[in-house]
Amino acid sequence: MAQKSLIDRIFGSRPHAEPDEYLELDLGEYEEIVEEEPAGTYVKVAELINVSSLTSLKDEVYKGNIVIIDIAHIKQDRVTLDRVVKELRQVATDIHGDIAGLGEDQIVVTPMSIKIDRKKLGASAY
Numbered sequence: 001m002a003q004k005s006l007i008d009r010i011f012g013s014r015p016h017a018e019p020d021e022y023l024e025l026d027l028g029e030y031e032e033i034v035e036e037e038p039a040g041t042y043v044k045v046a047e048l049i050n051v052s053s054l055t056s057l058k059d060e061v062y063k064g065n066i067v068i069i070d071i072a073h074i075k076q077d078r079v080t081l082d083r084v085v086k087e088l089r090q091v092a093t094d095i096h097g098d099i100a101g102l103g104e105d106q107i108v109v110t111p112m113s114i115k116i117d118r119k120k121l122g123a124s125a126y
Contacts, residue, residue: 041065041111049073051080057109058091064111072105 044060046053047070060067069088074080088109092099099109100116110116 041114043068046070047073048084051083054084054087058087061088061091061097061109061111062095066111066114067109068102069107069109070105071107075105 042065044065044067046057046060046067048054048057051074057067057069071081071084074084085107088107089099091097092109096112097110097114098116099107100118101107108116
C-alpha cells in the first residue's frame with residue numbers, strides 16, 4: 001500500500017474508467033508542426049473515393065513518400081478494388097518499394113528502401 005501511495009503522490013491518482021466508457025483524447029497538444037526544414041520522406045494519408053484520384057496517389061509514391069490509403073469507399077466494387085490494388089502493386093514493384101494492407105480498409109505503399117514488416121510489434125513469436 002505504501003508504494004501505491006508514493007506512486008499516486010508522484011504521478012497523481014487517475015480515475016478508473018469503466019470498461020464500457022470511452023476516453024476522449026486531445027492529441028492536438030502533442031502535435032508539433034515544424035516548418036523549418038523539409039523532410040526527405042512524408043507520410044501522406046488519403047481517402048480513395050474513385051479511380052480518378054489514383055494517379056495523384058501514385059505520383060506521391062513516385063516522389064518518395066509513404067502513402068496510407070483508405071479504400072473503404074471502393075471496397076464494395078470488386079472490379080475497382082482489384083484494379084486499384086493491381087496498379088498500386090505495380091507502382092511498388094516499379095520503384096522497388098512495398099505494399100501491404102492495414103486491416104480491411106487501408107493499404108500502405110512505400111517507396112524504395114522502405115520495407116513493411118508484417119509482424120506486429122509486441123506480438124509473440126510464432
